[in-house]
Amino acid sequence: xxxxxxxxxxxxxxxxxEPGAMDRLVEAVYPALKRxxxxxxxxxxxxxxxxxxxxVHEAYLRMATGDARWxxxxxxxxxxxxxxxxxxxxxxxxRDADKRGGGQVPISLADEGLPVEDDGVAVIALDGALKGIAxxxxxxxxxxxxxxFAGLSVSDxxxxxxxxxxxxxxxxxxxxGYLLRALDRENP
Amino acid sequence: xxxxxxxxxxxxxxxxxxxxGRDRRAFLARRCGEDGELRREVLALLVAADASDDRxxxxxxxxxxxxxxxxxxxxxxxxxxxxxxxxxxxxxGEKVSRGGLASVYRARCERGGRARSAAFKVLRRGLDTDDVxxxxxxxxxxxxxxxxxxxxRMLDAGALADGRPxxxxxxxxxxxxxxxxxxxxxxxxxxxRLLVExxxxxxxxxxxxxxxxxxxxxxxxxxxxxxxVLLDFGIAKLLAADxxxxxxxxxxxxxxxxxxxxxxxxxYSGQPxxxxxxxxxxxxxxxxxLTGERPFxxxxxxxxxxxxxxxxxxxxxSRHDAVRGDLDAITRKATQVDIAAxxxxxxxxxxxLLRHLDGRPVLATRDALRDRLRWLEPRKPWLTTAIAVAxxxxxxxxxxxxx
Numbered sequence: 001x002x003x004x005x006x007x008x009x010x011x012x013x014x015x016x017x018e019p020g021a022m023d024r025l026v027e028a029v030y031p032a033l034k035r036x037x038x039x040x041x042x043x044x045x046x047x048x049x050x051x052x053x054x055x056v057h058e059a060y061l062r063m064a065t066g067d068a069r070w071x072x073x074x075x076x077x078x079x080x081x082x083x084x085x086x087x088x089x090x091x092x093x094x095r096d097a098d099k100r101g102g103g104q105v106p107i108s109l110a111d112e113g114l115p116v117e118d119d120g121v122a123v124i125a126l127d128g129a130l131k132g133i134a135x136x137x138x139x140x141x142x143x144x145x146x147x148x149f150a151g152l153s154v155s156d157x158x159x160x161x162x163x164x165x166x167x168x169x170x171x172x173x174x175x176x177g178y179l180l181r182a183l184d185r186e187n188p
Numbered sequence: 189x190x191x192x193x194x195x196x197x198x199x200x201x202x203x204x205x206x207x208x209g210r211d212r213r214a215f216l217a218r219r220c221g222e223d224g225e226l227r228r229e230v231l232a233l234l235v236a237a238d239a240s241d242d243r244x245x246x247x248x249x250x251x252x253x254x255x256x257x258x259x260x261x262x263x264x265x266x267x268x269x270x271x272x273x274x275x276x277x278x279x280x281g282e283k284v285s286r287g288g289l290a291s292v293y294r295a296r297c298e299r300g301g302r303a304r305s306a307a308f309k310v311l312r313r314g315l316d317t318d319d320v321x322x323x324x325x326x327x328x329x330x331x332x333x334x335x336x337x338x339x340x341r342m343l344d345a346g347a348l349a350d351g352r353p354x355x356x357x358x359x360x361x362x363x364x365x366x367x368x369x370x371x372x373x374x375x376x377x378x379x380x381r382l383l384v385e386x387x388x389x390x391x392x393x394x395x396x397x398x399x400x401x402x403x404x405x406x407x408x409x410x411x412x413x414x415x416x417v418l419l420d421f422g423i424a425k426l427l428a429a430d431x432x433x434x435x436x437x438x439x440x441x442x443x444x445x446x447x448x449x450x451x452x453x454x455x456y457s458g459q460p461x462x463x464x465x466x467x468x469x470x471x472x473x474x475x476x477x478l479t480g481e482r483p484f485x486x487x488x489x490x491x492x493x494x495x496x497x498x499x500x501x502x503x504x505x506s507r508h509d510a511v512r513g514d515l516d517a518i519t520r521k522a523t524q525v526d527i528a529a530x531x532x533x534x535x536x537x538x539x540x541l542l543r544h545l546d547g548r549p550v551l552a553t554r555d556a557l558r559d560r561l562r563w564l565e566p567r568k569p570w571l572t573t574a575i576a577v578a579x580x581x582x583x584x585x586x587x588x589x590x591x
Contacts, residue, residue, distance in 0.1 A: 037256040084252070091255050119254070122247030135191065136198045148248050174205060177237035179244060184236070 007075045014082065022086055029083040032076075077160035078142070081150035088149055089127045092120030122183055129182030133175060139163070140175045147172055148179070197226060201233045268313055274298065276346045278356060280308055290324070295356060297343075306343055310354040324353050330398050330421045331355065338389035338416045360419065362411035366476055369410075376510055379477040380541050385416040387470055387538035393418075394463040394534060401461060403469035404450040405476060453525045464527040467534055471495065471522025478502070478511050478519070495523040514544045517552035 010028060013021035126148065134141035139161075146157040147168075158168045189197070200219050204212050212234075220227035270280045270293060281294035284307065295308035311324055331342035344356040362368070365386070369379050386408055393400060400407075400421060407420045452468040454461055472495065475483045479501040498519050499512035518540055524530045531537040531551075540550045 034259050037259040084255075088248070088251050088255055091258060092251060119247040119250040123251045126244075126248070132194070136194065148244055149252075151245075151249065151252060170205075173237045174202060176239065176241070176244070177201065177205075177233035180236035180239055181233060183243070183247075184232075 007079050011075070011079060011082070025079060026083050026086060029079050030087075033080060033083065033087070074160050074162065077146065077150070077152060077156060081142075081145040081152065081160065085127065085130075085145050085149040088123050092123040095120050096124070121186060125182050125186040126179055129179055133178045137171075139167075139171055140178075143168055143171050144175050144179065197229055197233075200226065201230050204230055204234060205237060270308075270310070275308075275348065275354070276344065276356075278306065278308055278344070294359060304343070305359045307340075307357045307359045308354060309357060310348065311352045313350075313352070321353060324355075327421050328353065328355050331357075333396050334393055334398065334421075336389050336392040338385050339392065339418050358417075360409045360411055360417045362409035362415075362417065364405045365408040365410050365416070365473070366405040366480075369477060370480070376478065376507065376515075377545060380474075380545055382410060382416055383470065383474055383477060384538045384541050386418060386473070387534040387541070389416070389418045390463075390466050390470065390534040391538065393421075394466070399461060399463055400466050400469075401455070402450070403466050403473065405473060408473070454527065462527070463533065464530050467530050467537055468523055470534060470537060471519055471530075474498075474515075474519050474522060478507075478515060483523075494525070495519060514550045514553055517556045518544065518550060521552035521555060 007025075007028065010021060010025045014025055126144075130141055130144055133144075142161050143157060143163075146152045146160055147154070152160065154168050154172065155165055157163075157172075158165045161168070163171075200216070203219075204216060207215050216227055216230060220230070269283060270291075271282055273280045277297060277299040278295040279298050281296065284292045284294055290309050290311050293308040293310075295306045297304040297306065311321065328342065328345050331340075332345075335341075340360055341358040342355060343358060345354065347353050363371070365382055368374065369382070374382070386403070390400060390403065398421070400418070402420060403418075407418065409417045409419060411417060450469055450472060452461070452465040453459075454465055472483055475495060475498050478498040481501060483495045497512075497516045499508055499516050502508040502511055518537070521529070521540075522531055522537055531540065536551070540552055543550045
């Protein structure tokens, strides 16, 4: 964590495309997300069959109570959503490169039990589509980051972005049209 | 598509989204005119906009899960190992297990004369957030307040140089109660006696205002010499003086830490968790000890909390008749969804099990009979009495015949 860099300031830096802003935001949020991942898997070991939004939500809340920097839930959720998108795209690209480069897909425990179809391709396609619609309306990008990449509910998204639930619902529907069209183009 | 075209498309799309049926069709015909390409693209977007969110949740949800695993695996690679170190007079041995939040090592005391084997439990690095540390400290405080032969004893506690707290517990060389019973072919009476020990340990904790909240076979070990030890007060909590759980941040974490398939209805619904929750979980364990399977195994998630009767699971086996009746009734009374209908305490459940073992009438059966006759009461009180008299007569007759 860069000492006590303000999350709000980081988000603003990112919006104005300041170089290195994303790296700094990832650095700030990654430890919290990793802890969240541990909580999730800890839950799994106790018998949860699948990761659930309930756990994610609970973990957010617990991180927030445990760490003064995250006392503003809005900022945390927004930052987490942006970083999740970045990490998901990065991870998908990495896996894609491994596949192309190595010829053989490295078999790891992480991939066991998951569908073989490439969700990574979908993530990369969605990221591309998102860049396109951000030009039309930056709110769409924020909503999709929260709803889709961070898996937040409509009401959490509304909270995080300071919008009304109705606005989120309406704009989510609008964004969904573009996203699914992008996926369709990927798998005609 | 150029930017101007994309904006035009979006404009028509957004307006059409706000319209339905005929209005929408008329609007598109008017707005797109000869531009068939525009119309087709808007229609495709409209169809996609009304599709289920699941179409996105599948790929992205999967990608998220992959990412979580990758994140924790990278972390697991750099796992610390304290083996060999000397911490607070304890020589750390091999790592026994790595739970979600804590690692457990074997350890030996190097102070004093007698070498003592112990379990050294320390919070994992990177997870030492304030709330987790608070929970760990709470476990320490709870363990310090409990002294019972069937509750794993705390031998020592302290903190590593980096501030992470540790707890040293008595090392229990044993296996989970269900595995112990299966592997050694323990008979039904033996199983019930083990459960009585568990209930006594729980009752001791309850008297100290401690609710375990995670009573399940993997937290109840039976040592080689047959001693029952209740483990893992990691999500236990201290009750407020009035007996109900308060709304501290510590309890707030409780709902997400429940074990599906073993949680009580009140844990699922986020209601205050009291000692009755431990009684419920003891009831589930009784079911599992009797039948060898978990009550909700393979059941749909929405099957409710009505625990099936153990004898139903044993139908067609030689143990069916031994379980039907008293043990069905005891399981049912312990696992009532209505807290008030359960045993009032773990001790009361223990005493009912002992009554059954002694061949005396059990509380639960009496209650079940009363419930069954209740429908008669308001309208036909005489009938209840008549049935009771007839039953007593029949019992007397049976008794005189068999005497």
